[in-house]
Amino acid sequence: MTRTTTGKTHESFLARPGVRRLIPFAVITAIALIFIFENRASVEIRLLVPIVTMPLWGALLIAWALGMLACLFTLRRRPSRHSRRPD
Structure with missing residues (x-):
């Protein structure tokens, strides 16, 4: 962190916790999408009956999207670290 002339601290963009959590997600997503779109052969898929x-890229994309939805539904927001608990 650096101090500005007004006395406020300036945090670099990559030091922010939200950005630091987003970088691995973006890298894994890019690798997954490259893998998905490289597999273009047609396949037979059994959907129960x-x-x-x-x-194959369509099936992989559907599976990836369902996994992302499952992840979103299971994530819980953590309480703020700076909030005070009542004593």
Whole structure:
């Protein structure tokens, strides 16, 4: 952190906790999307009873999106570290 002439501290962009959590997510997402779109062959997929023929990238993209939704539903927001507990 650096102090400005007004006395306020300035935090660098990469030092912010939200940005530091976003970087691994962005890297993993980019790698997953590259892997998904490199697999373009058509495959047969059994959906309980019916058999569907579709591109593998479509099936992988659907699985990735469902995983992201599951992650969003299971994440809990942590309480603020700076909030005071009543004594």
